[in-house]
Amino acid sequence: MKYDICIVGGCGHVGLPLGMAFADKGQSVVLYDINDAVIEKVNKGVVPFKENGAEKVLSKVVKNQKLKATHDKTVIRDSKVVVLVIGTPVDEHLNPKVGDIIRAIKDVEDELRDDQLLVMRSTLYPGVTEKVEIYLRKMGKKTLVAFCPERIIEGHALTELYELPQIVAGTSAEATKKASELFKLLTKKIMVTKPTEAELAKLFTNTWRYINFAISNQFYMIANSHGLDFYNIYDAMTEDYPRLKTFAKAGLAAGPCLFKDTMQLSAFSGNNFFLGHSAMLVNEGLPLFIIDAMKQKYDLRKSTVAILGMAFKGNNDDSRESLSYKLKKILEVEADIVLCNDPYVNDPRFVSIDEIKKRADIIVLATPHSVYADEKWDGKEVVDMWNFYGNGGLV
Numbered sequence: 333m334k335y336d337i338c339i340v341g342g343c344g345h346v347g348l349p350l351g352m353a354f355a356d357k358g359q360s361v362v363l364y365d366i367n368d369a370v371i372e373k374v375n376k377g378v379v380p381f382k383e384n385g386a387e388k389v390l391s392k393v394v395k396n397q398k399l400k401a402t403h404d405k406t407v408i409r410d411s412k413v414v415v416l417v418i419g420t421p422v423d424e425h426l427n428p429k430v431g432d433i434i435r436a437i438k439d440v441e442d443e444l445r446d447d448q449l450l451v452m453r454s455t456l457y458p459g460v461t462e463k464v465e466i467y468l469r470k471m472g473k474k475t476l477v478a479f480c481p482e483r484i485i486e487g488h489a490l491t492e493l494y495e496l497p498q499i500v501a502g503t504s505a506e507a508t509k510k511a512s513e514l515f516k517l518l519t520k521k522i523m524v525t526k527p528t529e530a531e532l533a534k535l536f537t538n539t540w541r542y543i544n545f546a547i548s549n550q551f552y553m554i555a556n557s558h559g560l561d562f563y564n565i566y567d568a569m570t571e572d573y574p575r576l577k578t579f580a581k582a583g584l585a586a587g588p589c590l591f592k593d594t595m596q597l598s599a600f601s602g603n604n605f606f607l608g609h610s611a612m613l614v615n616e617g618l619p620l621f622i623i624d625a626m627k628q629k630y631d632l633r634k635s636t637v638a639i640l641g642m643a644f645k646g647n648n649d650d651s652r653e654s655l656s657y658k659l660k661k662i663l664e665v666e667a668d669i670v671l672c673n674d675p676y677v678n679d680p681r682f683v684s685i686d687e688i689k690k691r692a693d694i695i696v697l698a699t700p701h702s703v704y705a706d707e708k709w710d711g712k713e714v715v716d717m718w719n720f721y722g723n724g725g726l727v
């Protein structure tokens with residue numbers, strides 16, 4: 333066959349670094365995607381989003397023709413392994429959109445061959461891998477099916493793909509063997525589970541993180557509403573205290589994965605996942621808490637407020653599901669003028685740091701991009717829930 337690996341949804345945040353990593357290990361990789369703008373970028377060696385260390389690897393694997401991107405889905409039939417990694421969001425009612433995966437499979441079904449391995453890598457609602465297996469068998473296909481979830485932290489794929497163990501769950505022993513061989517090209521440790529266990533392992537991983545951020549955010553709100561400095565308490569608690577190693581700092585907990593995966597798990601637990609929903613109330617409530625506290629301290633109606641950072645996390649350009657936008661929306665009701673800045677997110681409505689320095693009365697540090705560290709905000713009020721500037725996280 334012409335290609336070792338075809339990645340469906342290959343120009344996205346998960347697909348592209350994965351394809352680059354395989355190509356860098358000598359595999360011939362083709363990325364099938366439906367977004368022509370990103371396909372063009374990738375084929376020119378341009379990484380369409382911020383990903384540490386990606387430029388060098390992409391230009392290398394494009395130049396040595398180990399990787400290319402295309403909108404032509406017939407490349408699927410020319411590949412030994414097909415990895416599916418399209419987005420799996422929740423819908424407007426926070427229910428998993430299981431149909432998207434089945435639709436994507438139907439869309440490429442004619443290209444799938446009996447001697448291929450199909451690896452599902454998107455985060456899946458429990459049971460979907462088996463549903464895909466049943467669907468393919470119904471269509472008379474013998475394609476092997478495995479679920480191998482991505483657990484990389486966005487922006488660090490090109491280190492973590494090689495360092496983290498890979499969970500592998502085939503729907504048959506042969507699928508598990510082939511998928512394990514595939515990921516052994518990247519990492520030493522393979523953890524084998526059943527498909528539904530692996531689907532839950534991925535959801536548990538993200539939900540565990542989301543709940544942990546909620547603990548910090550709730551503690552932050554408790555301390556703050558009593559006029560106490562959460563970070564002074566945090567430092568006292570965590571200094572040389574190993575049992576609190578994973579105690580996160582407070583801050584906006586958002587992005588395209590943690591929230592929606594917690595909601596997927598909630599749907600899987602009959603909407604009785606009290607801890608998950610509580611975490612959602614806390615994390616989604618933090619912008620409201622911040623603005624309420626600001627209202628008590630400042631005359632917001634007469635204030636120009638600037639939001640620093642619109643990406644969902646620091647040093648990243650991904651604004652999907654960023655809570656900075658929730659802050660912006662509420663502040664547009666409460667404040668006189670709202671200005672936004674982000675060094676990495678492109679938006680013609682955003683203003684420069686110089687303009688913020690000229691016009692803003694209050695600064696809200698929403699996303700702790702390192703480039704903000706050297707800025708001086710003389711004469712301005714700074715709301716710093718991250719304690720980024722080290723003056724305490726009080727509003």
Ligand SMILES: NC(=O)c1ccc[n+]([C@@H]2O[C@H](COP(=O)([O-])OP(=O)(O)OC[C@H]3O[C@@H](n4cnc5c(N)ncnc54)[C@H](O)[C@@H]3O)[C@@H](O)[C@H]2O)c1
Nearest residue numbers: 341343344345346365366367417418419420454455482486
């Ligand atoms: N972003 C992360 O850090 C991360 C981490 C772990 C797991 N995940 C999971 O991985 C999956 C993908 O997330 P992502 O962030 O890479 O999404 P993304 O939106 O960045 O990428 C998805 C890509 O798929 C393409 N696409 C959509 N439908 C398609 C179709 N029918 N055929 C071919 N291409 C199609 C899109 O054009 C896009 O390039 C999700 O399930 C997500 O939950 C993401």
